[in-house]
Amino acid sequence: MQYSDLTDFLSTGAAALAKGPIAMVFAEDPVELDSTLRHHLDAGFRAVLVFAPENFTLAADVVDEVHRVGFDRARGDLLTDHVNRVIAAAPGQWLYYCYNAEYLFYPFCETRTVGEMLSFHAEERRDAMLSYVIDLYAGDLGRYRDAVSIEDAYLDRTGYYALARPDPANNNYPKERQLDFFGGLRWRYEEHIPPPRRKIDRIALFRAKEGLTLREDHTFSDEEYNTYACPWHNNLTSAIVSFRTAKALKLNPGSTFDIETFKWHNSTPFEWHSRQLLDLGLMEPGQWF
Known part of the structure; x- marks a missing residue:
């Protein structure tokens, strides 16, 4: 097709x-x-x-x-x-x-389909789901010069944080239930990343509706879509494990020679399993068990 x-x-x-x-x-x-x-x-x-x-x-x-x-x-x-x-x-x-070179993970994805997960999410009156883009990188850049390797993939186990998201229309007071999330290679190599591209949050799963539009910063015109949870309790979140940033940093002439390895003391092999991401706090099961 x-x-x-x-x-x-x-x-x-x-x-x-x-x-x-x-x-x-x-x-x-x-x-x-x-x-x-x-x-x-x-x-x-x-x-x-x-x-x-x-x-x-x-x-x-x-x-x-x-x-x-x-x-x-x-x-x-x-x-x-x-x-x-x-x-x-x-x-x-x-x-x-x-x-x-990006892969969606959500709680219990090894045994449950994305449709089952979204059906539960919709029952909680949610029309969008926050995803964290978690950087992956090859452990051996000498062997994998574009920093991409499924078999030799690593991620950062710590170094993630969130800041309040200011509202320009309301004297820059924080927006309700919205945060800007940072971490991974975009944080460790921020000198090579333009400020608008340093965030790792993305509303990657959402329900289409009339008049809804995606904005250039990966947020939506409906502010409720940009929230991480409903007002009553924590909701499901997902993770997108991604080689995209590592690949760009190694292929960009302005940064490639500054990076001999992405590995540091907080690197850990990626196990390609949702349990690891849950244990590291990189996604949230909410009320779904």
Whole structure:
């Protein structure tokens, strides 16, 4: 199922948006694109859209399982525009978005589908879920020069923190139930990261509705979507483990020569299991057991 661009998909393939949850994967490069698609297909998404240039080749076991939509990176970062167009075309459906070499984890994801998790979340009258983007990096940069390795992946076990999110429309008083989260490589190498890109929070799972729009800073026009919990108790949160920052830092000429290794005393091997992320406090099960 291949479409020349998003306009073509929305005119001829929009039936794929009839049942959610729906995943959108934006391919910045071919790195671990196939494993990203396999991971989200295995999670139970009813449809997976992959936005990728024509010259990116997909593996035989995933090419017929996804909806491939032409995506021209030369025109700049079109993610916000494309997500908003899908929102407008799929009101009422749960949507998710990420980049290649990023993998969604949620509590008990090894035994429960993303649809089951979102059904519980919706019963708690929640239409969005906070995700933390947790940086992964290869332990041996001499062997893995782009800092990406599924078999040799590490993450930071400490160093995460949150700050109040000021409201410019209310004399910069903190917004209710909203925080800016920081940590990982964006914190340890912040001199190489522009300030607007240092946050690690992303509302990656959300229910589309009429008039809703995603903003450039990964927040939504409806402020309730940007909250980490409801007023009554803590809610589920998820994690997106991501090689994206490590890859950028090692491929960027301005930072690559300053980094011989990403490992430090608080590095630990990633076990590719939700229990590790729960134990480290990098996602929250809320009332779901």
